[in-house]
Amino acid sequence: MKLFKVKAHNALWFGGLKHMTGGEEHYLIGLNLPSIMVFFPFVKEAGNPPKGACYGVLLCDDKDNVYLPCPADIVGERKKGKNWRILKFYEGLNLNGKTFNLPLIKGTLTTFESAEGYFITAKGFEEWKKEGKISEEHIKKWNYFMEKEIKVGLQINKDTGTAEERMLYFQERIRLRSNTKNKMEFYISFIAERCISYEGFLGGERNPATVEETNNAKLPFNNVLEIKKDSYYRLYLLTHSYINELAPQKVLNLKAIYGEAEANFEVIWVYSRGSDLISGYDKPGLEMLRPGTVILLKATESASLKDIVQINNIPEAEGIPKHNFLESGWNTGILAEGGVEQ
Numbered sequence: 001m002k003l004f005k006v007k008a009h010n011a012l013w014f015g016g017l018k019h020m021t022g023g024e025e026h027y028l029i030g031l032n033l034p035s036i037m038v039f040f041p042f043v044k045e046a047g048n049p050p051k052g053a054c055y056g057v058l059l060c061d062d063k064d065n066v067y068l069p070c071p072a073d074i075v076g077e078r079k080k081g082k083n084w085r086i087l088k089f090y091e092g093l094n095l096n097g098k099t100f101n102l103p104l105i106k107g108t109l110t111t112f113e114s115a116e117g118y119f120i121t122a123k124g125f126e127e128w129k130k131e132g133k134i135s136e137e138h139i140k141k142w143n144y145f146m147e148k149e150i151k152v153g154l155q156i157n158k159d160t161g162t163a164e165e166r167m168l169y170f171q172e173r174i175r176l177r178s179n180t181k182n183k184m185e186f187y188i189s190f191i192a193e194r195c196i197s198y199e200g201f202l203g204g205e206r207n208p209a210t211v212e213e214t215n216n217a218k219l220p221f222n223n224v225l226e227i228k229k230d231s232y233y234r235l236y237l238l239t240h241s242y243i244n245e246l247a248p249q250k251v252l253n254l255k256a257i258y259g260e261a262e263a264n265f266e267v268i269w270v271y272s273r274g275s276d277l278i279s280g281y282d283k284p285g286l287e288m289l290r291p292g293t294v295i296l297l298k299a300t301e302s303a304s305l306k307d308i309v310q311i312n313n314i315p316e317a318e319g320i321p322k323h324n325f326l327e328s329g330w331n332t333g334i335l336a337e338g339g340v341e342q
Contacts, residue, residue, distance in 0.1 A: 001308070003217040004042070004195050005060050005187040007210045011149045011173040012188075012203040014038070032117070032142050032174060033057045033069065033291070034203065035278055036239050036329050039190045042197050042211055044328075053329035055257070055308070056191040056238035056291070059119060059145050061184040064217040067119040069292035070139065071128055071236050072271035073339070074120070075105070075112040081141060084134040085112065088341040089232075089269050089296055103269060114271075117142045125220045129336040145186045146174045191219065191238070192329075221308040221334045227263050229302045232340040235265075235295040235309070240278055240288035241331045244315040246270060252297060253312040254305065254335065255326075261305050262312065265297035268340070288330075296339045307335045 014034040036054035044052035059067040073087040087103040094100075105112060120128065124138025151171040176186045188202075195211055202209035227233070235254070243252070248267055255262040271294040279285040311331040325331070 001055065001191055001193060001219060001222065003058070003060060003064075003066065003189050003191055003214045003219060004211050005189040005214055006039075006202055007187060007212065008176070008202050008207055009209065010207045011151075011175040012207060014174070014203050032146065033059075033188065035276070036190065037278065038203065039192070040328070041200050042190070042195050043192045045196055049324045051327070052192070052194075052196065053327055054190050054192050054239075055329045055332045058189050058191070059186060060189040060214060060217060061186050063184060064214045066122040066189075066217050066219065067140065067145070068122070068125055068220070068238075069273070070115040070118040070120045071125075071294050072114055072273045072292050073103070073234070073294045074115045074118075074128065074134060074139070076115055076139070078111040078113045081115070081118070081139075082136060083110070084115070084136065084139055086128060086131055086134065087271065088131075089339055090341050103271070115139065116273075119145065122218055122220045129220070129338075131338045144177070146176050149173045149175055189214070189217075221306075223307045225305050225307050225335060225337070227299050227301070227303040227305050229299050231299050232268070232338060233265065233297045233299060234336050234339040235297060235311075235333045236336065237273075237289060237291050237293045237295070237333045238308075239291055239330055239332045240276060241293070241311055241333070242286050242288045242314060242325070243311055243331070244313045246289075246295070251300065251313075252295070254309040255312045256306050257308055257310060257332070258306065261303060263303035263305055264300045266300055267295060268298055269296040270294075271296070295333075305335065309333060309335050
């Protein structure tokens with residue numbers, strides 16, 4: 001698995017399924033990172049179906065340091081963004097004579113909130129996997145890497161050459177920063193086995209971009225986990241994921257990207273990053289969990305499994321062949337031990 005960085009020549013627009021048609025939307029908020037679908041033209045070969053996959057969208061710099069969307073179970077002091085902690089799940093917790101199963105931080109009255117809009121370094125992600133305290137330097141807010149630009153436009157009637165009524169619009173775009181102090185440039189990057197096209201267009205409005213393979217980037221996976229029955233694990237979602245019945249006590253089947261290995265896990269808790277409506281050409285819109293979501297699991301069997309896996313529980317949906325869906329890279333995550341205070 002390799003990391004490829006994308007050099008875009010203009011500010012980028014990554015939108016969802018909202019459009020400025022019929023006066024429905026006048027201010028469109030852009031996404032900091034797009035879904036893996038944006039990079040399919042760089043990784044998929046022509047065919048029916050096209051072959052090739054993207055397994056995640058990250059940020060990197062020209063020193064090949066990697067930054068991932070912050071896991072949803074990391075919290076920091078409210079409105080301050082510091083003193084980062086990892087939420088632990090407590091089973092059978094006794095509070096005022098009542099028993100609860102829930103995540104919390106014990107021993108403090110400080111108010112914490114989820115690290116929304118933050119990224120974590122690869123080294124910080126290793127700290128997360130070991131459930132140690134996350135060092136301050138490993139958590140960066142989005143504006144460390146990028147800045148927002150606002151495009152103002154007015155839709156014109158092509159027949160009359162005049163402005164359409166109520167069609168003034170504002171559109172958020174992102175421009176990756178240059179850190180002149182540390183002599184670093186930041187890039188959007190993607191994970192794939194190979195790239196078949198090193199030139200193309202990125203994001204809305206077909207902005208030209210070039211792709212380069214990184215030489216020294218260390219991706220935070222590719223380890224083998226010995227899964228032990230009744231032990232606890234956390235699944236960090238690298239890509240948007242479409243899952244059937246994600247609720248406590250439901251069973252998730254995780255399969256290796258390479259080979260036939262798989263294992264079943266019981267869902268204990270979900271630390272969500274929310275969801276997006278994702279749709280490709282001539283495909284139905286699917287409500288999918290965002291990258292950075294963390295699913296707490298309990299193994300129902302023992303197995304040997306690589307830590308980069310895919311969720312095999314895909315609902316039946318018209319126009320979504322299961323094997324094509326997974327082979328494109330959707331439902332990919334990184335599996336790590338822990339998550340429960342025992």
